[in-house]
Amino acid sequence: MQRSTLLHLRIPFSFFLLPVFLFALSISNSVTWFSGAIVFVALHFFIYPASNAYNSYFDKDEGSIGGLKEPPKVTKELYWVALLFDTVGIILAAILSVELAALMFVYGLVSKAYSHPSVRLKKMPIAGWLTAGIFQGYFTFLMCIVGFDGGIAGDLFDIKIQIPAILSSFLLLGSYPMTQIYQHEEDGKRGDETISRKLGILGTFHFTALFFAFSCLGFVMFYYQYYSLGVAVSFQLSLTPILGFFAWWYFKVRGDRTKADFQNTMRLNLISSLVLNLYFLSTAVLFIN
DSSP, X not given: OXXXXXXXXXXXXXXXXXXXHHHHHHHOSSOOHHHHHHHHXXXXXXXXXXXXXXXXXXXXXXXXXXXXXXXXXXXXXXXXHHHXXXXXXXXXXXXXXXXXXXXXXXXXXXXXXXXXXTTOGGGOHHHHHHHXXXXXXXXXXXXXXXXXXXXXXXXXXXXXXXXXXXXXXXXXXXXXXXXGTTOHHHHHHHTOOOHHHHHOHHHHHHHHHHHHHHHHHHHXXXXXXXXXXXXXXXXXXXXXXXXXXXXXXXXXXXXXXXGSSHHHHHHHHHHHHHHHHHHHHHHHHHHHO
8 A cells, every 4th residue: 555545544533533433332322342343443444534535536635634734646546445445344334234334335425425526515515514514423423323232213213312413413513614724725726615615714713613502502401411410511611622722723813814724723623532532432431331
């Protein structure tokens, strides 16, 4: 495998998508070490990297992208490795159930539609935003539950599963535009009209803050209703580092738009992922015990 191919898989970038997996893990009723490990490996080491690689192949970015400040030129090998990783992820999922394998296949198709020239959802600001938020949030959450619990349709439509699945999408719908905030010029060169380009730099901040507030309220109500006031309050307190950095960055950008750059975007992603991963992991251990 060429070095450029390995870099474009962006396997470490899967850490930023880990909160949905851990949130699903924390509310699962019958997860085992085996099922949890299979879902984790299939998603974060194969399905997500395959999506990264496939989209990189068609985007052919010259500027910074998520997880890569200076992306190398893509080769045809990247395309075939993306398909190979997708296949391996689906085979791993089939060890647990045919249903999980089918869901991962659907996820792969949708992620390809985001950048493939025949569809290219990335050119459609609302459709692209909704697709990313719903499939990386709601759909992935339910996919994890199917893997953990061998879930069937009746289980998946239980209110205690549907609410956190929807909350997962709210988090993604709010945060996703922020991941595009430094790519306005690059996207414009390709003719891609992302939701962040539509909103503008400050508009992206305001939009994210609004969605984040709604999702936080939803999480607090969910934890209070199904767990305890202490869990609800601890979730809110755990978000302090995210809110602090977001506010600091916002006021920096108000004074200088060039501060809406790759470096600060990755810092926000890292802080958010660390905080949410630690919180959901700790609640998973607590609730499972």
